[in-house]
Every structure is written in structure tokens, then in C-alpha cells.
Amino acid sequence: xxxxxxxxxxxxxxxxxxxxxxxxxxxxxxxxxxxxxxxxxxxxxxxxxxxxxxxxxxxxxxxxxxxxxxxxxxxxxxxxxxxxxxxxxxxxxxxxxxxxxxxxxxxxxxxxxxxxxxxxxxxxxxxxxxxxxxxxxxxxxxxxxxxxxxxxxxxxxxxxxxxxxxxxxxxxxxxxxxxxxxxxxxxxxxxxxxxxxxxxxxxxxxxxxxxxxxxxxxxxxxxxxxxxxxxxxxxxxxxxxxxxxxxxxxxxxxxxxxxxxxxxxxxxxxxxxxxxxxxxxxxxxxxxxxxxxxxxxxxxxxxxxxxxxxxxxxxxxxxxxxxxxxxxxxxxxxxxxxxxxxxxxxxxxxxxxxxxxxxxxxxxxxxxxxxxxxxxxxxxxxxxxxxxxxxxxxxxxxxxxxxxxxxxxxxxxxxxxxxxxxxxxxxxxxxxxxxxxxxxxxxxxxxxxxxxxxxxxxxxxxxxxxxxxxxxxxxxxxxxxxxxxxxxxxxxxxxxxxxxxxxxxxxxxxxxxxxxxxxxxxxxxxxxxxxxxxxxxxxxxxxxxxxxxxxxxxxxxxxxxxxxxxxxxxxxxx
Ligand SMILES: [Zn+2]
Numbered sequence: 001x002x003x004x005x006x007x008x009x010x011x012x013x014x015x016x017x018x019x020x021x022x023x024x025x026x027x028x029x030x031x032x033x034x035x036x037x038x039x040x041x042x043x044x045x046x047x048x049x050x051x052x053x054x055x056x057x058x059x060x061x062x063x064x065x066x067x068x069x070x071x072x073x074x075x076x077x078x079x080x081x082x083x084x085x086x087x088x089x090x091x092x093x094x095x096x097x098x099x100x101x102x103x104x105x106x107x108x109x110x111x112x113x114x115x116x117x118x119x120x121x122x123x124x125x126x127x128x129x130x131x132x133x134x135x136x137x138x139x140x141x142x143x144x145x146x147x148x149x150x151x152x153x154x155x156x157x158x159x160x161x162x163x164x165x166x167x168x169x170x171x172x173x174x175x176x177x178x179x180x181x182x183x184x185x186x187x188x189x190x191x192x193x194x195x196x197x198x199x200x201x202x203x204x205x206x207x208x209x210x211x212x213x214x215x216x217x218x219x220x221x222x223x224x225x226x227x228x229x230x231x232x233x234x235x236x237x238x239x240x241x242x243x244x245x246x247x248x249x250x251x252x253x254x255x256x257x258x259x260x261x262x263x264x265x266x267x268x269x270x271x272x273x274x275x276x277x278x279x280x281x282x283x284x285x286x287x288x289x290x291x292x293x294x295x296x297x298x299x300x301x302x303x304x305x306x307x308x309x310x311x312x313x314x315x316x317x318x319x320x321x322x323x324x325x326x327x328x329x330x331x332x333x334x335x336x337x338x339x340x341x342x343x344x345x346x347x348x349x350x351x352x353x354x355x356x357x358x359x360x361x362x363x364x365x366x367x368x369x370x371x372x373x374x375x376x377x378x379x380x381x382x383x384x385x386x387x388x389x390x391x392x393x394x395x396x397x398x399x400x401x402x403x404x405x406x407x408x409x410x411x412x413x414x415x416x417x418x419x420x421x422x423x424x425x426x427x428x429x430x431x432x433x434x435x436x437x438x439x440x441x442x443x444x445x446x447x448x449x450x451x452x453x454x455x456x457x458x459x460x461x462x463x464x465x466x467x468x469x470x471x472x473x474x475x476x477x478x479x480x481x482x483x484x485x486x487x488x489x490x491x492x493x494x495x496x497x498x499x500x501x502x503x504x505x506x507x508x509x510x511x512x513x514x515x516x517x518x519x520x521x522x523x524x525x526x527x528x529x530x531x532x533x534x535x536x537x538x539x540x541x542x543x544x545x546x547x548x549x550x551x552x553x554x555x556x557x558x559x560x561x562x563x564x565x566x567x568x569x570x571x572x573x574x
Contacts (some may be wrong), residue, residue, distance in 0.1 A: 007348045010146075024052065024057070024161060027048050027051060028047060028052070028065055028066075029068070031045045031048050031049060031066065032066065033072060033505060034069060035066070036070065037238075038546050040080065040083055040084070041080060041081075041083065041084040045341045046084060048487070049062055054325055057390060063077065063081070066188040068541050077378050091148050094362075097535045108220070109469075112135060120138070143197065145234050160174045160208045161208055164406075174208070175216065176295060186534060188310065188341065202273045208427060217270060220232065220278060220279060220280055220467060223279075223280045224254075224280035224524045227280050227282055227437070228256045229280050229281060229282045229283070230280060231251055231252065231253055231254075231280070231282070231283055231302055232251070232252055232253075232254065232257055232271065232278040232280055232281050233250070233251045233252075233258075233278060233279050233281040233286070233288065233289060234247065234248055234249065234250060234251075234261060234276055234277075234278045235248070235249070235276060235277050235278065235279070235289065236248045236249035236253065236289070236295070236313065237275060237297070238298075238302065239302065239316050239318070239319040240276070240316070241316060242316060243267070244261075244264075244269070244274065245302070245316070247260050247261045247300065248270075248276055248295075249289070249290040249298075250290075250295070251281050251283075251288060252278075257278065259279070261278075262277075276512075287310050298377040301315070302314060302315035302316065303315075304319075306318065306369065306370055306371075308321065308366060308370070309367065318370045318372060319372065321366065321370075321548055322363075322366065322367060322370070322372055322375070323378075325359065325363045325366065326361070326363070326375065326378045326379050328359060329356060329359045329360065329363065329379045329506070330378075330379060332356040332359060333387045334380070334384070334385075335352055335519045336349060336352045336356060336387050337384050337387075339352055344444055345409070345425075345426045346426075346427070347426040347430065348405075348409050348424065348426060350389060350393060350397075351397055351401065351402060351407065351430070353387055353388060353389040353393070354393065354394050354397045354402050355402045355405060356387050356388060357388050357389055357394050357401065358402050360379075360388065363379075365569065368509055382428045396431075397430075398434060399436050401430060401432065408430055408433065409428075410430070410465075412430075413427065413465075413556045414425050414462065414465050414466070415443070415447055417461040417462050417465070418447050418450050418451055418462070419443075419446065419447055419450055422446070423443075424523070429443075446475055448470070451473055451477075451479035452473060453477075454474065456506075456509045459509075459513065461514050462513055463513060464512070464514065464515060464517055465515055466513045466514060466515055467515060468519075468568075469569050469571060470513075470559075471510050471511075471513050471514050471569070471571075472510075472565070472566060472569035472571045474510060474513065475506060475510040475561065476509070476566065476571060478506040478509075478562065479503065479559055479561050480508060481559075482499050482502050482503060482506075482558045482559045483499070483556070483558070483559045485498075485502060486498055486499055486555065492548060492551045492552065492555075493547075493551050495551070495555055496519075496532075496550075496551035496552070496554040496555050497532055499558035499559075500535060500542045500554055500558060501556060502558065503528040503558045505531075507529060508529065511524065533555060536550055536551075536554070538552065540552065
């Protein structure tokens with residue numbers, strides 16, 4: 001079939017022709033599949049047959065194609081057709097009664113012309129921009145390949161847009177198909193010359209939605225102009241976001257499309273992620289698709305809530321929750337792959353996989369409870385392949401282990417920094433912590449004892465990693481060794497100054513080790529290290545000591561820690 005295009009963009013016309021032919025083929029295959037399955041012409045098949053005729057196929061041609069594909073005899077075909085013609089809701093009886101046997105030449109096919117013009121209008125700018133940009137590349141598996149836009153990504157998106165606006169297919173099945181195509185081809189990322197990079201599936205989804213909305217709007221404008229109407233009917237779909245739910249399914253003037261439905265704004269009708277479309281409506285002639293009663297009934301049904309983890313969710317909130325879970329699972333899949341690429345401990349990868357499996361289980365449960373179909377393609381669209389663990393592996397980890405996975409991995413790194421190889425493997429560590437209480441107690445004690453013996457120079461990897469209790473254990477052990485570190489041959493004042501310096505040094509080092517650096521900042525502010533003179537003055541005044549006595553007391557007390565703080569930190573008197 002030839003589509004006459006304006007000669008200035010001949011390239012697009014050629015592409016258009018190929019796209020139309022492809023779209024027809026897919027519609028035909030889908031009609032055949034449905035008739036074979038149902039044994040009759042279904043409502044959807046009827047709609048698609050009408051579309052084929054509108055696209056320029058003659059009714060005879062359609063009949064012949066169906067007969068051949070179905071392997072039917074003529075009497076069988078007549079029966080199939082008669083049944084459809086008598087059907088109450090048939091869209092156009094003529095199609096099945098061979099009244100209009102004429103083929104409409106493309107140049108006289110208004111619908112086809114309109115749509116093609118609108119497509120050309122819409123893709124012109126983008127196509128020129130992108131074909132000029134040398135920076136367009138796609139990821140084919142692990143390889144980056146530079147590709148002419150028009151032959152690859154564009155092909156997917158174009159056919160998708162045409163499938164939707166030809167009316168042959170619905171949004172969801174088309175987007176699902178495109179994402180699968182991309183998955184199979186290994187196309188993962190789309191880079192624009194601007195340096196902006198987007199995941200291929202996300203980019204495709206966005207281009208398709210935007211493309212369809214813009215082309216539909218274009219066609220509608222033309223139709224409305226021809227029909228001489230200023231009114232439009234907005235369509236309806238389930239679980240629309242609340243502000244769209246308020247105006248969907250009704251008739252509006254052109255002005256109201258903007259003022260009521262927010263047409264032209266990012267959050268309004270035909271804005272970002274909006275799936276609503278609108279059609280010209282002739283008051284007094286057109287019949288409304290949805291009655292007010294029906295719309296009210298739907299709103300009432302959609303306001304009904306179902307409970308999930310103590311929260312009451314209405315229809316919109318249910319789908320939002322489902323999207324949120326899908327996003328979380330995609331993030332978890334990315335995390336697993338990130339772990340694998342970074343070569344982290346195997347057990348960390350395994351438990352991350354188990355967390356993903358637990359999320360999947362919850363998703364399944366949620367969808368079932370809400371009565372929503374699972375949309376797993378939204379999870380798998382990242383083309384990361386299988387991430388879920390084997391059943392046997394999954395059984396090894398409890399819910400608690402999965403929930404605490406990141407924290408436990410961090411804790412293990414700390415143990416490893418203190419105990420070295422004695423800490424064992426991460427897998428053993430995790431099992432011990434949750435399933436072997438005696439061994440776990442032993443390991444903890446060993447860690448504490450080793451910690452006491454560590455000098456500051458061995459602890460570079462532990463800065464900002466220790467609990468208050470661990471910091472206190474270390475600090476106390478250091479302080480207790482101060483007296484034995486003092487050279488007793490020195491004059492008593494020198495000894496006191498040395499002890500005091502060590503005490504300050506350990507205090508600062510201990511604060512460095514604290515995991516809670518916010519609390520540390522407060523400590524530095526509220527309790528800064530004192531000067532020697534301050535402490536000397538304090539001792540003399542408070543206890544009435546002489547210089548000599550005060551020096552001795554500084555040496556003595558440098559080896560003891562404040563009992564009150566020991567207790568707060570959970571360190572018993574040792
Ligand atoms: Zn919307």
C-alpha cells in the first residue's frame with residue numbers, strides 16, 4: 001500500500017509505508033488468533049476488522065485473507081460473517097454484508113491521510129534532530145554500538161505508536177511487546193548527544209506515550225475542525241490518579257479542556273504519564289460513551305478500600321502501591337548486579353537475591369489480595385535476567401536475616417577488621433548470629449577481648465565503625481594501662497603531664513572510633529579535652545590538695561574511667 005507523502009520528507013514516507021504494512025499484518029494475525037480461539041468474530045476482532053477497512057483494505061480483501069488464514073470454506077466464512085452481522089453491537093454491518101466492496105485508494109482515505117500527516121508533523125523535528133546527532137548509541141549486551149537512529153530504536157517506537165493509533169492494539173500489550181523486543185535485542189541504554197542517558201525501556205515507554213498523545217491530539221484537532229465542533233469527550237480508564245478521575249469520561253468545550261482538565265500542563269490531560277485521550281464530540285449528534293450514572297458507579301467502586309498492613313487503600317492507591325513494589329524490586333535487582341560486578345562476598349550477593357525473592361513473594365500476595373493482575377514485565381524490563389535464588393538457598397535465610405542483611409554485613413566487616421581470619425566467613429557469621437547462640441556469644445567475647453589489646457595504629461579501618469559500648473571497652477583498656485606507661489624516674493610533675501597527655505590522646509582516638517559521629521560532635525562541644533592547668537586547678541580547689549598531691553592524683557585517676565559513663569555504655573567494672 002502506498003501512502004502519498006509530501007516530497008520534502010520522502011524518507012519518512014517510505015518508513016511510514018513499511019510501518020503501516022507491518023501494523024496491518026499484526027492486526028490480521030491478532031484477528032485470526034481471536035477467531036480461532038473463540039470460534040467466532042469477537043467484539044475486539046470486529047473492531048480490528050473495521051480498523052483494517054478504515055486503513056484502506058477492501059472488505060473483500062479482508063474476507064479473503066481471513067478465509068485463507070483460517071483454512072475455511074466459503075460457506076463457513078458466510079456463517080461466520082452472518083453471525084457477526086446479526087450481532088447487536090456490530091460496529092458496521094456493511095463490512096460483513098459485502099455492500100461496500102470497494103477498495104479505498106490511500107489518497108482518498110481520509111482517516112489514513114490524516115493520521116499519516118499527523119505522524120509526519122510530529123516526527124519531523126525529532127527525526128532531523130536525532131539523525132544529525134552522532135552521539136546516539138545503544139548498548140548491545142556489554143558492547144556499545146553506534147547506530148543510525150531511524151533503523152533501530154525508532155523502528156520499535158514507530159511501530160508501537162502506529163499500532164496504538166491504528167486502534168488495533170491497546171497500550172499495555174504494545175508496550176509489553178516493545179520492551180520484550182528490546183530485551184531480546186540486548187538494547188539497554190539510549191544515550192542522547194546531550195549527554196543524557198536513559199534506560200531503553202523507559203525511553204521507549206515515554207516516547208510511545210508522548211507520540212500517541214500528540215498524534216491523537218493532532219488528528220482530533222483536524223476532525224473537530226471538519227466537524228465544526230468545539231466540544232470533546234475525554235475517555236475513561238480504571239485507577240486514574242485522583243485529579244484525573246474527577247474529570248475523566250465527560251464532555252468539555254475546548255476552553256474547558258484547558259481550564260478543567262489542565263490540557264497543555266505537565267500534570268494535566270495528555271501531560272506526563274497521562275493515558276487519557278479525547279475525541280471530538282458534536283452536541284445533539286454524538287452519543288456519550290459513558291453516562292453520569294455509570295461514572296458515579298465506577299467512582300464509588302474505585303473508592304472502596306482494601307486493607308494492606310493496616311492501611312486502607314483505594315483503587316488508585318492500590319495501583320500506586322503495586323508500582324512502588326515493582327520499583328523497589330528493580331532497585332534490588334540492580335543492587336544484586338552491582339554486587340556481582342563489584343565482586344563482594346558471595347553471601348552478600350546471595351542474601352540480596354533472597355531479599356528480592358521475599359519482595360516477589362510479597363508482591364504476589366499483595367496483587368492477589370487486591371485483585372490486581374501482576375505486571376511482572378515491569379520488574380523484568382531491566383533486562384538483567386534471572387536474579388531469584390534457588391529454593392534451597394532461599395530456605396537458608398530467615399525473614400529477620402534478610403531484613404538485617406546490610407547491617408549484618410557491615411557488622412561482619414567490623415569483626416573481620418578486629419579478628420582477621422578468626423572471624424570466619426560472612427555466611428558462617430550470619431548463621432552463627434541467628435542460629436547458633438552459643439558460638440555467637442563466644443565470638444562476641446573474643447571480639448571484645450581482642451579489641452582491648454588493639455593499639456590505635458591498628459584501628460584505621462575501624463574509625464566510625466564501633467558502637468558506644470565497644471568504644472568504651474577500648475577506651476577503658478587503654479586508660480587502665482596509662483600508669484604502667486609512665487617513666488617512674490621522671491620528676492612527679494613530668495609524670496603527671498605525660499599521664500594527662502595520654503588520657504587526652506586516648507579520649508580523642510576513642511571519639512574517632514564512634515559510629516555515632518553526630519553524638520561525637522556534641523561530646524567535642526560539651527566536653528572538650530581540658531588543659532593540664534585546668535585539671536590541676538580543679539583538683540587543688542575541690543579536694544584542697546597541694547601541688548605534689550594533685551600531680552599524684554592526676555597519675556592515679558588517669559588509669560580509671562568514670563563509672564557513670566561505663567555504666568551508660570554497658571561496660572561493667574573490670
Ligand atoms: Zn490522565
